Structures are given as structure tokens and as C-alpha cells.
Amino acid sequence: MGFLERLKDGLSKTRTQIAAIVKGGDTIDDEFFETLSxxxxxxxxxxxxxxxxxxxYRDEIKRMGVSTRSEACALIKEMLVADLTVTKAMEDFPPKPWVVLVVGVNGVGKTTTIGKLAQELSVAGKRVMLGAADTFRAGAIEQLKIWAQRTGSDFVAQHEGADAASVAFDAMEAAKSRGVDVLILDTAGRLHVKTNLMNELEKITRVIKRNTPHAPSEILLVVDATNGQNAMKQAEAFHExxxxxxxxxxxxxxxxKGGIALALTRRFNIPIRKIGVGEGIEDLQDFNPVAYVDAMLGV
Ligand SMILES: Nc1nc2c(ncn2[C@@H]2O[C@H](COP(=O)(O)OP(=O)(O)O)[C@@H](O)[C@H]2O)c(=O)[nH]1
Ligand SMILES: [Mg+2]
Structure with a gap:
């Protein structure tokens, strides 16, 4: 299955419901908006x-003189795409090293996403280094190491339980001395209490900035679409x-539950850099608002 098919497969429930609403009548009345909502x-x-x-949207649809449900849906799609398009581009040519700090709660797919991203960047000819700043479990370090081997990336780690900020510092130094293009740092998602986790992440960020003022170029939050509205709470906590x-x-x-992409963009106005559509090394895609909304609402 191609990525769009996979995405469409996941979002097919919503698409089927919306198709039924469109077929269910031709009046753009309260019932139309209610069932759509x-x-x-x-x-x-x-x-x-x-x-x-x-x-x-309802006012806009009235104003435009739209008369059928399918026209109304097409217009809603356009408006959703406009809402989803946050334009701040990923830095294309930042000074080396381009540092990407990856954060998020346990199990959302941080390490896997890093592996996929490393693959994408390696294929594009970049020299990539992975830094294991999730020092909470030995397994986490090992997992990242395997991704480094699979993707031909450099790898920097210390032992389990090491200070994560110190790993980040080591990785920054190594990235600079080896002329790495992109350094991606994995982080822990679960410490005893949430404030510990946030303190650790703030410390990592401080150490990186002190080492290289333009870094990190990206602080990427990974969320799991199946977590639903919890992803909103996670985004709030990490963003703050x-x-x-x-x-x-x-x-x-x-x-x-693909609507979470719309909810997150609307709430935080932060661009969606990538979407994960499987466990494999190639299952990471750019986020295309048009394709996404099409997959949700039907083409
Ligand atoms: N189906 C699916 N599984 C994924 C995706 N991304 C990650 N996973 C799986 O989610 C689980 C947790 O991933 P991991 O990278 O270890 O999460 P972390 O704790 O945030 O580092 C693993 O079994 C991954 O294979 C995805 O896009 N789709
Ligand atoms: Mg991990």
C-alpha cells in the first residue's frame, strides 16, 4: 500500500460517514452541519x-450561495486546508550542525521516527548523527543504536542513567568535530514525575544553546494519533x-482519529513536519494538507 492509501485506509471511517451525509440530502440545513460536526x-x-x-464556515457557505451538500463539503475542505497550512518552513540550510531535539511521552514513536528521519536524510546525502539522550532505560539506547546502524548514521551515547544533558553536550561536540550535517537527539518520555521530565528537557535545551547559540533548530514533538485529545494536553505541556x-x-x-492533525494545528499554529504511517523505515511522510483533508473528507 502506498502512503496515501494507508492514510486513506485509516481515515476511511470518517470519509464514509461524510459521503453518507452528502448523499443523505441536498439541503444545507442545521441537520447537515450537525451530522457533519x-x-x-x-x-x-x-x-x-x-x-x-x-x-x-456556515456564514461563508451562505454568502457564497452554495446550494448542494457536495459543493458545501468542497468549500469546507478548502477552508480546512487553509487552516492547516502553517507556512514556517523547516530550515533548509542552517549552519552545521542542524540540531533536531525530539520530545514526547513514552511509546508515541519518538525513536522510530528518528530512525525514519535519519533514513530520509541519509538518502538525501546528509551525514546524520543520532544522540541517545533517553538515558532512562538501557533498552532505549540500544534501540537507537540499531537505527543508527540501519541508517548508516553516527551514534553518540553514554551509559543507562547518565545525565541526559551531558549526552546532548557530548553529541554536540562530536557533531561539530566530525562535520555532521544533522544531529538528532532522542529524549526520555517518562520520568518519575512530569516536572522531572520537563526540567530535564529544559536543561538539555539550555546546554545545547550554550554550546551552539543557533541550536536546536527544531524541537519536534511526537504525538500518537490514537491518543486522541490527550495529544492536545501533551502538546500544551511540552510547548509551555x-x-x-x-x-x-x-x-x-x-x-x-486523524482529525487530531487539524485540532493541533488550529490550537498551536505549529507546523506538522512529518506523519508516521507504519512501523517500517520508509513509513514517514511529509504532511500535505490537501492530500490529508482529501483523505478525511473524500475527494
Ligand atoms: N503503526 C505504527 N506504529 C508505529 C509508528 N511509529 C512508531 N510505531 C510503533 O510504536 C511503538 C513505540 O515506538 P517507539 O519509537 O519505541 O516510541 P518512543 O517510546 O516514543 O521512543 C513501536 O512498536 C513502534 O514500532 C507508526 O507511524 N505507525
Ligand atoms: Mg524511545
Whole structure:
């Protein structure tokens, strides 16, 4: 299956519901908007955006003189795409090394995403280094090491339980001395209490900045699409603590909860850098708002 098919497969439930709403009548009445909103709420689009569809979009649709449900859906799609398009581009040619700090709670797919990203960058001819700043479990270090081997990336780690900021510092130094293009740092997602985790991440960020003022170029939060509205809470906590520059949404293969992409963008206005559509090394894709909204609402 290609990525779009996988994404469409996951979002097919929403698409089927919306097709039924469109076929269910031709009047653009309250019932149309209500059933549409319900389908989108089930898909985790979030109350905030659904309210907007009800308020702003409905006025716009009236003003445009749209008369059929399929025309109205096409217009809603356009408006959703406009809402999803956050333009801040990923830095193309930052001074070396380009440092990407990857954060997120346990199990969302941070390490896997780093492996996929390393693959993508290696294939594009970049020299990549992975730094194991998730020192919480020995298994986490080993897992990242395997991804480094698979992708031909350099690898920097210390022992389990080591100070994560010290690993980050070592990795920065190694990246600079070896002329690495991109350094990607893995981090822990679970410490005894949440404040510990945030303190650790803030310390890592401070150490990186002190070492190289333009770094990190990216602080990427990874969220799991199947976590639904919890992903919103996670984004809030991490954004407040370290200031996110981008999002990665994983596990969009086989979930009907793809609306979270819309909810997150709307709430935080942070670009979605990548989406994960499987466990394999190639299963990382750029986020294309048009293709995404098409997959959700039907083409
Ligand atoms: N289906 C699917 N599984 C994924 C995706 N990304 C990661 N995973 C799986 O999620 C699990 C946790 O991933 P991991 O990278 O260890 O998460 P971490 O704790 O955040 O580092 C693993 O079994 C991964 O294979 C994805 O896009 N789709
Ligand atoms: Mg991990």
C-alpha cells in the first residue's frame, strides 16, 4: 500500500460517514452541519474547530450561495486546508550542525521516527548523527543504536542513567568535530514525575544553546494519533516547557482519529513536519494538507 492509501485506509471511517451525509440530502440545513460536526468530533477534530465550521464556515457557505451538500463539503475542505497550512518552513540550510531535539511521552514513536528521519536524510546525502539522550532505560539506547546502524548514521551515547544533558553536550561536540550535517537527539518520555521530565528537557535545551547559540533548530514533538485529545494536553505541556517548532503525528495508519492533525494545528499554529504511517523505515511522510483533508473528507 502506498502512503496515501494507508492514510486513506485509516481515515476511511470518517470519509464514509461524510459521503453518507452528502448523499443523505441536498439541503444545507442545521441537520447537515450537525451530522457533519458529529463525524468530525468522532475523528478528533476537536470542539474548537468544529465550532468554527459551524460559525464561520456556515456564514461563508451562505454568502457564497452554495446550494448542494457536495459543493458545501468542497468549500469546507478548502477552508480546512487553509487552516492547516502553517507556512514556517523547516530550515533548509542552517549552519552545521542542524540540531533536531525530539520530545514526547513514552511509546508515541519518538525513536522510530528518528530512525525514519535519519533514513530520509541519509538518502538525501546528509551525514546524520543520532544522540541517545533517553538515558532512562538501557533498552532505549540500544534501540537507537540499531537505527543508527540501519541508517548508516553516527551514534553518540553514554551509559543507562547518565545525565541526559551531558549526552546532548557530548553529541554536540562530536557533531561539530566530525562535520555532521544533522544531529538528532532522542529524549526520555517518562520520568518519575512530569516536572522531572520537563526540567530535564529544559536543561538539555539550555546546554545545547550554550554550546551552539543557533541550536536546536527544531524541537519536534511526537504525538500518537490514537491518543486522541490527550495529544492536545501533551502538546500544551511540552510547548509551555520547551517551545515547540514542529509536530510529528505517528500511527496514522489504521486510525480513524486523524482529525487530531487539524485540532493541533488550529490550537498551536505549529507546523506538522512529518506523519508516521507504519512501523517500517520508509513509513514517514511529509504532511500535505490537501492530500490529508482529501483523505478525511473524500475527494
Ligand atoms: N503503526 C505504527 N506504529 C508505529 C509508528 N511509529 C512508531 N510505531 C510503533 O510504536 C511503538 C513505540 O515506538 P517507539 O519509537 O519505541 O516510541 P518512543 O517510546 O516514543 O521512543 C513501536 O512498536 C513502534 O514500532 C507508526 O507511524 N505507525
Ligand atoms: Mg524511545
Amino acid at each position: 458529529e463525524a468530525l468530533i468522532v475523528a478528533d477534530v476537536g470542539v474548537d474547530l468544529v465550532d468554527r465550521i459551524f460559525d464561520d 516547557s520547551v517551545g515547540l517548532t514542529g509536530l510529528v503525528i505517528t500511527k496514522l495508519d489504521g486510525t480513524a
